[in-house]
Amino acid sequence: MPTITHLSVRDIRFPTSHTLDGSDAINRAPDYSATYVVLTTDAGDGIEGHGLTFTTGRGNELCVAAVQSLAPFVLDRRLTDIRADPGAFWMDLVSDGQLRWVGPEKGVIHLATAAIVNAVWDLLAKRAGLPLWKFLVELQPEEIVRAIPFRHISDALSPAEALEILRRGQDGRAAREAELRATGYPAYTTSSGWLGYPDGKLRQLARAGVAAGWTHFKLKVGANLDDDVRRAQILREEIGEDLALMVDANQAWDVDEAIRAMDALAPFRPVWIEEPTSPDDILGHARIAKALEPYGIGVATGEHCHNRVMFKQLFQARAIGYCQIDSCRLGGVNEVLAVLLLAAKFGVPVCPHAGGVGLCEYVQHLSMFDFVAVSGSVDGRIIEYVDHLHEHFVDPVRVRGGRYLVPEAPGYSITMKPESLARFAFPDGPAWTEASEGHGVPTAADVAGVGGVS
Amino acid sequence: MPTITHLSVRDIRFPTSHTLDGSDAINRAPDYSATYVVLTTDAGDGIEGHGLTFTTGRGNELCVAAVQSLAPFVLDRRLTDIRADPGAFWMDLVSDGQLRWVGPEKGVIHLATAAIVNAVWDLLAKRAGLPLWKFLVELQPEEIVRAIPFRHISDALSPAEALEILRRGQDGRAAREAELRATGYPAYTTSSGWLGYPDGKLRQLARAGVAAGWTHFKLKVGANLDDDVRRAQILREEIGEDLALMVDANQAWDVDEAIRAMDALAPFRPVWIEEPTSPDDILGHARIAKALEPYGIGVATGEHCHNRVMFKQLFQARAIGYCQIDSCRLGGVNEVLAVLLLAAKFGVPVCPHAGGVGLCEYVQHLSMFDFVAVSGSVDGRIIEYVDHLHEHFVDPVRVRGGRYLVPEAPGYSITMKPESLARFAFPDGPAWTEASEGHGVPTAADVAGVGGVS
Numbered sequence: 001m002p003t004i005t006h007l008s009v010r011d012i013r014f015p016t017s018h019t020l021d022g023s024d025a026i027n028r029a030p031d032y033s034a035t036y037v038v039l040t041t042d043a044g045d046g047i048e049g050h051g052l053t054f055t056t057g058r059g060n061e062l063c064v065a066a067v068q069s070l071a072p073f074v075l076d077r078r079l080t081d082i083r084a085d086p087g088a089f090w091m092d093l094v095s096d097g098q099l100r101w102v103g104p105e106k107g108v109i110h111l112a113t114a115a116i117v118n119a120v121w122d123l124l125a126k127r128a129g130l131p132l133w134k135f136l137v138e139l140q141p142e143e144i145v146r147a148i149p150f151r152h153i154s155d156a157l158s159p160a161e162a163l164e165i166l167r168r169g170q171d172g173r174a175a176r177e178a179e180l181r182a183t184g185y186p187a188y189t190t191s192s193g194w195l196g197y198p199d200g201k202l203r204q205l206a207r208a209g210v211a212a213g214w215t216h217f218k219l220k221v222g223a224n225l226d227d228d229v230r231r232a233q234i235l236r237e238e239i240g241e242d243l244a245l246m247v248d249a250n251q252a253w254d255v256d257e258a259i260r261a262m263d264a265l266a267p268f269r270p271v272w273i274e275e276p277t278s279p280d281d282i283l284g285h286a287r288i289a290k291a292l293e294p295y296g297i298g299v300a301t302g303e304h305c306h307n308r309v310m311f312k313q314l315f316q317a318r319a320i321g322y323c324q325i326d327s328c329r330l331g332g333v334n335e336v337l338a339v340l341l342l343a344a345k346f347g348v349p350v351c352p353h354a355g356g357v358g359l360c361e362y363v364q365h366l367s368m369f370d371f372v373a374v375s376g377s378v379d380g381r382i383i384e385y386v387d388h389l390h391e392h393f394v395d396p397v398r399v400r401g402g403r404y405l406v407p408e409a410p411g412y413s414i415t416m417k418p419e420s421l422a423r424f425a426f427p428d429g430p431a432w433t434e435a436s437e438g439h440g441v442p443t444a445a446d447v448a449g450v451g452g453v454s
Numbered sequence: 455m456p457t458i459t460h461l462s463v464r465d466i467r468f469p470t471s472h473t474l475d476g477s478d479a480i481n482r483a484p485d486y487s488a489t490y491v492v493l494t495t496d497a498g499d500g501i502e503g504h505g506l507t508f509t510t511g512r513g514n515e516l517c518v519a520a521v522q523s524l525a526p527f528v529l530d531r532r533l534t535d536i537r538a539d540p541g542a543f544w545m546d547l548v549s550d551g552q553l554r555w556v557g558p559e560k561g562v563i564h565l566a567t568a569a570i571v572n573a574v575w576d577l578l579a580k581r582a583g584l585p586l587w588k589f590l591v592e593l594q595p596e597e598i599v600r601a602i603p604f605r606h607i608s609d610a611l612s613p614a615e616a617l618e619i620l621r622r623g624q625d626g627r628a629a630r631e632a633e634l635r636a637t638g639y640p641a642y643t644t645s646s647g648w649l650g651y652p653d654g655k656l657r658q659l660a661r662a663g664v665a666a667g668w669t670h671f672k673l674k675v676g677a678n679l680d681d682d683v684r685r686a687q688i689l690r691e692e693i694g695e696d697l698a699l700m701v702d703a704n705q706a707w708d709v710d711e712a713i714r715a716m717d718a719l720a721p722f723r724p725v726w727i728e729e730p731t732s733p734d735d736i737l738g739h740a741r742i743a744k745a746l747e748p749y750g751i752g753v754a755t756g757e758h759c760h761n762r763v764m765f766k767q768l769f770q771a772r773a774i775g776y777c778q779i780d781s782c783r784l785g786g787v788n789e790v791l792a793v794l795l796l797a798a799k800f801g802v803p804v805c806p807h808a809g810g811v812g813l814c815e816y817v818q819h820l821s822m823f824d825f826v827a828v829s830g831s832v833d834g835r836i837i838e839y840v841d842h843l844h845e846h847f848v849d850p851v852r853v854r855g856g857r858y859l860v861p862e863a864p865g866y867s868i869t870m871k872p873e874s875l876a877r878f879a880f881p882d883g884p885a886w887t888e889a890s891e892g893h894g895v896p897t898a899a900d901v902a903g904v905g906g907v908s
Contacts, residue, residue, distance in 0.1 A: 005906065027552075027555065029552075030551065030552060055556055056551070056552045056555040057552035058523060058550065058553045059555055060556075061519065061523065062562060063556060065515065065519050066562070069512060069513060069516060075906070096512060097483055098485065098510045098511035098512035099512045099513045100481075101510040102513035102514075102516055102517060102561060102565060103561055106734070106760065107561015107563060108516060108520070108563060109513065109561060109562060111556060152705075152708055152731060152734075152735060153708075154708045154709075155708060155709035251558075251606075254608045255606075255608075257608075278606035278763045280560070280606075280761065281606060281763050281766075282767060284606075284609065284763075287609070309732045309734040312735075313734075313735065313736060317737060452459065452460045
């Protein structure tokens with residue numbers, strides 16, 4: 001009966017803003033970062049649970065602090081108790097009568113919740129000797145239902161409905177698992193289309209992407225419509241008429257502005273417009289979706305959709321054609337399961353948000369579980385792929401010919417190499433102390449004032 | 455041209471959980487707390503800007519840390535620049551390309567934004583020698599419009615529409631101001647109905663409230679429906695048939711459960727049901743509102759409505775009959791102005807959330823500005839009042855016969871006494887060091903585990 005006896009949390013940051021990798025209309029110079037959690041037990045077997053939440057630099061310190069504030073709710077728990085009622089464990093974590101005021105279930109505190117919850121699932125899967133997707137596939141439908149927080153979504157999905165979907169998902173499971181192992185899971189690339197890249201680099205990366213077997217390409221838009229049109233033209237020229245193109249505005253537009261901009265981008269036949277406006281604007285997304293229906297352009301959102309209640313409404317309002325769950329914006333695996341089941345009920349394909357640091361490693365497990373045990377389909381489904389920072393992981397994703405290969409190592413694939421954790425520790429790791437002597441790491445003081453704080 | 459040269463931030467907590475003051479279905483044992491900000495300038499006149507964000511105890515440390523993370527965006531600003539374009543100042547504060555990831559505009563980072571923004575407005579009003587409500591009344595409609603962040607709400611309210619509403623609000627302004635000074639602004643009391651109070655205390659406090667001239671009483675519900683019915687019965691008995699009763703579930707119910715519970719509470723004729731379900735559930739609130747229409751019971755929410763985009767949708771969906779703005783859940787005065795204008799456009803009365811610590815002091819200014827210069831009406835409008843912790847403020851609210859008297863001191867009335875700041879500093883102030891030797895202050899370790907964190 002191992003008990004969780006220790007939690008450590010680290011502030012890990014990669015100076016990605018130097019190269020404008022990851023730049024878009026809103027996130028102009030992100031330093032991809034992780035609030036990195038390790039859980040240890042008294043089992044004496046050396047098996048640890050690792051989990052992280054992804055951020056873009058400044059603000060990571062707040063998620064680290066929030067993990068510390070939440071630590072008492074995971075420490076001293078027996079793994080058998082968590083296994084027996086994983087939903088109750090999750091609800092405890094988000095229900096403290098004082099801490100929930102600074103959420104509830106959103107922002108800093110919920111990002112921190114995800115790091116802890118994902119570390120717990122990593123620990124459970126590692127102890128079972130299974131990759132997370134397979135660990136979930138092996139759980140009974142009743143066990144999955146027990147892991148799901150139904151609070152505030154029961155008007156759209158009852159436990160009985162979830163159970164029925166999961167029981168249906170048992171049919172043909174073995175065949176789908178075999179298919180997955182044989183062919184992998186479809187992916188798309190965002191690596192060519194960052195907003196900060198000059199036209200020549202966009203063209204060259206798109207060409208390389210086609211050569212590497214990619215079939216779906218995403219372009220960042222939203223800063224300037226003339227630029228967006230020119231860049232969409234370049235991308236369409238390079239990928240030809242048969243491959244797919246998606247656009248992503250990262251919340252840059254107001255509702256009417258989004259509709260006007262997409263009128264201008266429609267000729268390039270994007271499959272979807274991602275994050276056209278505020279992530280909180282369910283009714284706004286619904287209006288945009290209705291306006292773009294004649295073009296056959298779907299609305300996609302999710303990387304900033306902060307909990308299951310928001311996704312519930314996006315489904316109820318028919319506001320999205322693609323559900324882009326984020327593995328650590330939602331409160332970790334338990335809440336992701338809730339959204340996978342909601343998506344299945346409403347018939348909306350799940351296409352997870354990835355990139356950042358560790359998100360590709362995480363979400364491959366979620367999509368594969370969805371395919372094998374929930375939706376049973378890859379139609380209209382595709383996982384984002386971004387080609388950087390994978391070298392820091394012990395079990396990095398493997399992508400071949402535009403498809404994710406099945407992860408085989410036990411756990412959630414999120415364990416980072418000790419040397420990476422040491423090198424990119426913020427602010428004292430060598431990657432930061434050396435950089436700040438060199439080309440000047442941007443700090444809050446660089447972007448704004450330098451007066452005194454106490 | 456004074457410049458903001460220093461920001462200090464303190465963690466202030468009051469051990470209110472000892473008495474169950476403030477207890478409700480979700481917030482069972484809050485320690486009312488404040489992330490307390492002081493801005494100083496180089497003017498040499500000793501005038502400081504004070505602002506706080508309210509929390510319920512644990513988690514306050516996160517808001518303190520977030521203020522520190524945001525400090526560079528307010529330091530070294532000249533007050534003339536803020537005055538010239540207060541909307542641009544506000545947008546800068548919420549738009550950092552890295553920090554916004556951990557929001558955006560929600561949770562810890564937005565609560566921290568409010569403390570800073572409110573401190574800036576307190577500073578501006580103090581320098582003008584006016585109480586904040588009067589400072590706002592004296593601004594030209596064009597200046598108010600410049601302070602409002604229209605981003606992501608322009609589909610519901612354009613700057614031109616806001617200007618028109620404010621220009622209409624100029625008519626009869628002097629008469630309304632005179633009326634306000636003569637009679638004050640209507641209030642209701644929550645002090646009698648906390649969930650943790652036994653029936654006898656509820657009865658006795660209700661009786662005392664009637665004797666003191668209160669006309670509106672709020673009851674906490676949502677933990678157990680039988681208890682709710684019994685307590686509503688007691689309150690109705692004590693206040694009679696002519697006075698008004700409201701109920702507040704603090705998010706305890708799912709959507710269908712809320713409708714069923716209100717069927718049972720309808721005989722006691724509540725004016726509104728407050729926070730029936732998740733604060734994020736716009737469509738859920740709309741369904742509940744529709745179901746309760748035949749009873750004449752309105753839906754109220756707002757203390758957890760995290761930004762103007764959420765309020766916009768609550769209005770668009772006709773989900774609320776009462777708009778309960780929170781002075782520090784929204785990102786301070788600028789965003790409150792946006793919601794006051796949205797509410798005026800949609801014809802929904804604003805009834806601010808108060809109580810906590812400092813919220814009564816804050817919101818009186820907002821309602822009074824709304825009456826004099828925006829909605830021009832007190833019909834259906836009422837400010838919450840809770841009778842504790844006012845003694846810690848330099849200019850506490852004054853309530854007589856169930857009405858808020860007009861605040862006259864310059865600023866936003868949120869400056870705390872130095873001795874209170876010293877005594878309730880957490881965790882090292884005497885209120886905490888003495889208490890923890892005495893009757894045992896609840897810490898995170900008390901509510902959960904005690905394992906190791908690093």
